[in-house]
Amino acid sequence: xxxxxxxxxxxxxxxxxxxxxxxxxxxxxxxxxxxxxxxxxxxxxxxxxxxxxxxxxxxxxxxxxxxxxxxxxxxxxxxxxxxxxxxxxxxxxxxxxxxxxxxxxxxxxxxxxxxxxxxxxxxxxxxxxxxxxxxxxxxxxxxxxxxxxxxxxxxxxxxxxxxxxxxxxxxxxxxxxxxxxxxxxxxxxxxxxxxxxxxxxxxxxxxxxxxxxxxxxxxxxxxxxxxxxxxxxxxxxxxxxxxxxxxxxxxxxx
Amino acid sequence: xxxxxxxxxxxxxxxxxxxxxxxxxxxxxxxxxxxxxxxxxxxxxxxxxxxxxxxxxxxxxxxxxxxxxxxxxxxxxxxxxxxxxxxxxxxxxxxxxxxxxxxxxxxxxxxxxxxxxxxxxxxxxxxxxxxxxxxxxxxxxxxxxxxxxxxxxxxxxxxxxxxxxxxxxxxxxxxxxxxxxxxxxxxxxxxxxxxxxxxxxxxxxxxxxxxxxxxxxxxxxxxxxxxxxxxxxxxxxxxxxxxxxxxxxxxxxxxxxxxxxxxxxxxxxxxxxxxxxxxxxxxxxxxxxxxxxxxxxxxxxxxxxxxxxxxxxxxxxxxxxxxxxxxxxxx
Numbered sequence: 250x251x252x253x254x255x256x257x258x259x260x261x262x263x264x265x266x267x268x269x270x271x272x273x274x275x276x277x278x279x280x281x282x283x284x285x286x287x288x289x290x291x292x293x294x295x296x297x298x299x300x301x302x303x304x305x306x307x308x309x310x311x312x313x314x315x316x317x318x319x320x321x322x323x324x325x326x327x328x329x330x331x332x333x334x335x336x337x338x339x340x341x342x343x344x345x346x347x348x349x350x351x352x353x354x355x356x357x358x359x360x361x362x363x364x365x366x367x368x369x370x371x372x373x374x375x376x377x378x379x380x381x382x383x384x385x386x387x388x389x390x391x392x393x394x395x396x397x398x399x400x401x402x403x404x405x406x407x408x409x410x411x412x413x414x415x416x417x418x419x420x421x422x423x424x425x426x427x428x429x430x431x432x433x434x435x436x437x438x439x440x441x442x443x444x445x446x447x448x449x450x451x452x453x454x455x456x457x458x459x460x461x462x463x464x465x466x467x468x469x470x471x472x473x474x475x476x477x478x479x480x481x482x483x484x485x486x487x488x489x490x491x492x493x494x495x496x497x498x499x500x501x502x503x
Numbered sequence: 504x505x506x507x508x509x510x511x512x513x514x515x516x517x518x519x520x521x522x523x524x525x526x527x528x529x530x531x532x533x534x535x536x537x538x539x540x541x542x543x544x545x546x547x548x549x550x551x552x553x554x555x556x557x558x559x560x561x562x563x564x565x566x567x568x569x570x571x572x573x574x575x576x577x578x579x580x581x582x583x584x585x586x587x588x589x590x591x592x593x594x595x596x597x598x599x600x601x602x603x604x605x606x607x608x609x610x611x612x613x614x615x616x617x618x619x620x621x622x623x624x625x626x627x628x629x630x631x632x633x634x635x636x637x638x639x640x641x642x643x644x645x646x647x648x649x650x651x652x653x654x655x656x657x658x659x660x661x662x663x664x665x666x667x668x669x670x671x672x673x674x675x676x677x678x679x680x681x682x683x684x685x686x687x688x689x690x691x692x693x694x695x696x697x698x699x700x701x702x703x704x705x706x707x708x709x710x711x712x713x714x715x716x717x718x719x720x721x722x723x724x725x726x727x728x729x730x731x732x733x734x735x736x737x738x739x740x741x742x743x744x745x746x747x748x749x750x751x752x753x754x755x756x757x758x759x760x761x762x763x764x765x766x767x768x769x770x771x772x773x774x775x776x777x778x779x780x781x782x783x784x785x786x787x788x789x790x791x792x793x794x795x796x797x798x799x800x801x802x803x804x805x806x807x808x809x810x811x812x813x814x815x816x817x818x819x820x821x822x823x824x825x826x827x828x829x830x831x832x833x834x
Contacts, residue, residue: 258600258601258602275599278606279606279607282508282605282606282607283513283606283607285508285509285607286508286509286513286516286607287513320602334671334673351672353671353672354671354672354673356671357669357670357671357672357673358671360509360670360671361507361509361510361670361671363509364507364508364509364605365507365508365509365510365605367508368507368508368509368605368606368607368608369507369508369602369605371606372598372599372601372602372603372605372606373602375599376599376600376601376602379600381596381600384596384599384600388599394531396531396543396588397531397588397591397592399543399547400543400546400547400550400588400589400592401547401550401592401595401596402547403543403544403546403547403548403550403551404547404548404550404551404554404592404593404596405551405596406547407547407548407551408551408554408555411548411551411552411555412555440699440703442696442699442700442703443699443700443702443703443704443706443707444703444707446548446552446700446703446704447703447704447707447708447711449548449551450544450545450548450708450711451708453544453545453547453548454544454545456544457543457544467543
């Protein structure tokens with residue numbers, strides 16, 4: 250608890266993108282990704298425009314392209330399996346670098362690759378410019394049921410607490426000369442996990458009781474007065490609007 | 504199996520989004536009276552555990568990932584409705600704050616990972632509860648089996664969704680075989696971990712477990728929560744059943760590589776494709792000429808490996824039990 254807090258992807262900056270109200274950013278991210286998702290895969294130029302728009306947002310947010318690229322590289326191995334699609338897909342075969350692959354499969358792989366990369370970049374930009382409590386606050390303002398945001402905020406808070414507790418339990422175990430690391434030692438590890446679960450729960454229960462005693466009624470008071478005004482919504486709408494226009498043009502021309 | 508954006512068609516994304524939102528809405532209404540008081544922190548802790556467990560993932564063909572799900576464990580702990588809500592929260596936060604899984608893919612990701620595992624897993628859990636004895640070992644074994652099967656159910660749903668909303672013409676068989684195959688292995692891990700966690704929670708706080716509300720806590724509390732012979736025997740039976748089902752599937756449908764070999768003519772025209780000659784031709788011959796035998800051997804070998812690993816774990820567990828003091832204070 251005394252240690253630093255884990256900001257999964259957040260990068261501290263003072264940029265117009267960081268300052269935007271979280272609810273506007275969440276809606277903009279969803280709208281943009283949906284516009285990308287309906288873009289016809291044959292319109293390669295449209296994906297180039299989508300990508301350029303995201304690079305522009307990266308620049309405005311004061312994020313280094315290298316940071317975003319590194320984050321995307323971390324998820325690329327998973328997307329890269331889309332490269333298998335041309336080999337296993339059916340349909341007309343074409344020659345490519347001495348191999349025969351499915352033409353439909355190539356388009357399918359490109360489709361997943363392009364949309365998944367743009368989607369991932371959007372999520373990274375949202376997460377890099379919005380702190381997790383702000384994301385939860387934004388979700389609350391977007392009328393996500395309060396019980397969902399309450400559980401989510403418990404989850405976020407306890408993630409780190411549990412990791413810390415696990416570290417202390419391991420230290421205690423090691424200090425007593427026991428260091429389970431093999432398969433046949435699974436039982437003590439499972440027992441630790443179970444003990445950790447019950448311990449975390451009982452701590453959560455005490456905290457929750459204390460919250461109830463102090464007047465908690467299932468919703469945290471929203472002390473942040475900063476809400477998206479008309480101008481902020483308009484600013485946030487620029488990105489999805491550009492994408493929707495591009496996507497519409499692509500649909501018409503293909 | 505956090506699918507990225509563009510994995511299914513836009514229509515499938517919207518349809519699954521509507522189904523998932525509707526189901527979670529119903530679950531919220533159903534869970535309302537449960538979630539009022541003490542269940543919120545328990546749900547939050549469960550979500551945190553599942554979040555941590557889902558971080559261990561590895562790639563699966565087609566641009567998605569395989570990992571532990573946690574839906575069945577959440578359902579046994581909290582009930583299917585709250586369980587589904589908890590895993591949904593995990594999936595949504597992963598997409599929004601950790602860029603894991605596409606935003607437009609949320610509909611099908613929630614359907615696969617939260618709704619199917621929680622409701623499906625809980626149904627399987629109730630089924631096993633009815634068959635197995637109403638004791639701690641029985642509950643623990645039911646949890647493990649339900650958790651393992653829930654992962655496979657989820658992989659099946661994933662493949663079925665591909666049938667309706669495929670964004671590339673990859674045959675259903677290929678997707679089904681690779682997804683279900685990988686998740687059979689994941690299911691074993693999921694089952695063992697879920698069973699052990701439930702066992703440990705039952706040992707100290709049986710009142711927290713939704714799935715045993717119908718049992719007398721005093722009955723459960725007195726016993727050591729050990730995964731016993733019941734678990735092993737039932738596990739072996741299920742493993743054999745799965746091995747049989749999946750190897751039958753594999754007989755009918757060659758895997759991706761074999762399929763390529765046949766489709767592209769690598770097998771017939773080896774002189775045109777220099778490296779097709781030694782990879783695919785051999786592969787196909789080995790697979791096809793003695794097909795039933797090699798598959799049977801593969802199935803038996805797979806089950807034996809599973810058995811050996813399982814036996815190792817449980818033998819160790821039994822020894823440990825004898826060595827350890829009877830009482831472990833917690834908290």
